[in-house]
Amino acid sequence: MSLTAGASAQAAPAPASPKGSLVIIGGALRADNAAVWERIVKLAGGEGARIAVFASASASPEKAAKFNMGLLDHYGADAFFIPVAVKLAGTDYLAAADDSKLAAQVRSAGGAYFAGGDQGRITRALIRPDGSNSLVLEALWDMYRKGGVIAGSSAGAAIMSSTMFDEPKTVLATLKQGVAEGQEIAPGLGFIGDDVFIDQHLLVRGRFARMLPAMLKKGYKLGLGIDENTAMVVGPTREVEVIGYKGALLIDLGSASTEPGAFNLSNAKVSYLDSGDRFNIASGAFTPSADKADGKLDPARPYYREPLFNADILGNTTVVDLMGKLIDSDQPEAIGLTLGSPRSVQPDLGFEFRFSRDRDSVGYLSAASETYSVYNVRLDIRPIQIRLPLYQYKQERGRVAQNGRD
Numbered sequence: 001m002s003l004t005a006g007a008s009a010q011a012a013p014a015p016a017s018p019k020g021s022l023v024i025i026g027g028a029l030r031a032d033n034a035a036v037w038e039r040i041v042k043l044a045g046g047e048g049a050r051i052a053v054f055a056s057a058s059a060s061p062e063k064a065a066k067f068n069m070g071l072l073d074h075y076g077a078d079a080f081f082i083p084v085a086v087k088l089a090g091t092d093y094l095a096a097a098d099d100s101k102l103a104a105q106v107r108s109a110g111g112a113y114f115a116g117g118d119q120g121r122i123t124r125a126l127i128r129p130d131g132s133n134s135l136v137l138e139a140l141w142d143m144y145r146k147g148g149v150i151a152g153s154s155a156g157a158a159i160m161s162s163t164m165f166d167e168p169k170t171v172l173a174t175l176k177q178g179v180a181e182g183q184e185i186a187p188g189l190g191f192i193g194d195d196v197f198i199d200q201h202l203l204v205r206g207r208f209a210r211m212l213p214a215m216l217k218k219g220y221k222l223g224l225g226i227d228e229n230t231a232m233v234v235g236p237t238r239e240v241e242v243i244g245y246k247g248a249l250l251i252d253l254g255s256a257s258t259e260p261g262a263f264n265l266s267n268a269k270v271s272y273l274d275s276g277d278r279f280n281i282a283s284g285a286f287t288p289s290a291d292k293a294d295g296k297l298d299p300a301r302p303y304y305r306e307p308l309f310n311a312d313i314l315g316n317t318t319v320v321d322l323m324g325k326l327i328d329s330d331q332p333e334a335i336g337l338t339l340g341s342p343r344s345v346q347p348d349l350g351f352e353f354r355f356s357r358d359r360d361s362v363g364y365l366s367a368a369s370e371t372y373s374v375y376n377v378r379l380d381i382r383p384i385q386i387r388l389p390l391y392q393y394k395q396e397r398g399r400v401a402q403n404g405r406d
Helices: 034-043 061-074 093-097 100-108 119-126 135-145 171-177 208-218 318-327 392-405
Strands: 021-025 050-054 078-081 111-114 149-153 163-165 185-187 196-199 222-226 230-234 239-244 247-252 265-274 278-280 308-310 333-338 349-356 362-365 372-385
Touching: 021 034, 021 222, 034 061, 034 111, 034 149, 034 230, 034 239, 050 061, 050 100, 061 078, 093 119, 093 135, 100 135, 111 135, 119 135, 119 163, 119 185, 135 149, 163 196, 163 208, 171 208, 171 333, 171 349, 185 208, 196 208, 208 222, 208 247, 208 265, 222 230, 230 247, 239 247, 239 265, 247 318, 265 278, 265 318, 308 318, 318 333, 318 349, 318 362, 318 372
Parallel strands: 021 149, 050 078, 050 111, 111 149, 196 222, 308 333
Antiparallel strands: 021 230, 163 185, 222 247, 230 239, 239 278, 247 265, 265 372, 333 349, 349 372, 362 372
16 A cells, blocks of 8 residues: 555645744643743743633633633743634634634734644634634734744644544554544644644553554654653754653654555554654654763663563553663564453454564663653554453363362
8 A cells, every 4th residue: 555645734834834833732731841831932932922822622711711821821921812612602603713803813922822622623613614714723824934833732732733633433443443534533724734643642542553544544654643741842944852741652654554454554663752852854863862862772782681562552651661672672573462342343353563673773761761762663563363252261261160179
């Protein structure tokens, strides 16, 4: 199966590259995460920067806006509410999105911040029913092109790519059944461009795996998934810097292939960018954080020396833990599985994730925190048949034991 260029967003960028920045947050951003909040304010202009707050995704827009405005103001901004939200009582969100005065406020701001919730509410509020951009959305683009910052957490991160998850199934069900337009996936706002797919809450919820069917469906070669309480800062040169608590996964399908049948994938490349690491989308270059610069791992001196296996590859941070051990191991590969409940859809279908090192694989270890950065590990996925019920042998053994006592 050949991979094509990413799908165009309904709100495609102008030919000139934006001069602004994006701060893409994986959700669950803590109030005390100064690294992220301060960066948003700095990119918006520093002390006193005017930042437009969009709570369009929230079920309680006024409450969410007030909370996030308070945090931005605490870190030095002068935040204000843009009342364009599907769930904002007593308002016509379509009329508000085409209010020239609100558009002017957004256009003159130093930045915008999108709170979390349901990303479908954001696109519904800002894109007209005929698919064209509202005045407020055009103002957001103008502000971004001229050098402003657009930040978003959770749902506010999902809208950053031209395709976003809308009403997805569980991660495993997505692997089994794929994605469909207008159901699991829908158009986003596309601020990062047409060529990168974005997902959020990534490591905590094992969502890296659901990115793969979506990327294949839409022809994306690059995907970036960001974890909770962590952000990716994307500058005008397309340099990505990870800041905050954890990190991000980069998925590269440039040389990957897949075959008909149950979900499978060969020769994908996966990288883990830890906090402080950088990746340039345009050049493909990785730069480890300062505390890892002298910590490049020597394959001849591995730390781990036992087979690497995990029975729940979709568990909280499991994929990163397994990749870290692989890059510092004498083992050529690491294997992870994902299996469903006997009552789930297609209960006899599971998947094997096989991670392996090749000549492009490289790892770094922090001298300060003993955390890894892992670049260019190969990933192959194949479907596996599960013999059900899994508990049959145990039951039969129990009956034999009981008969012996009788």
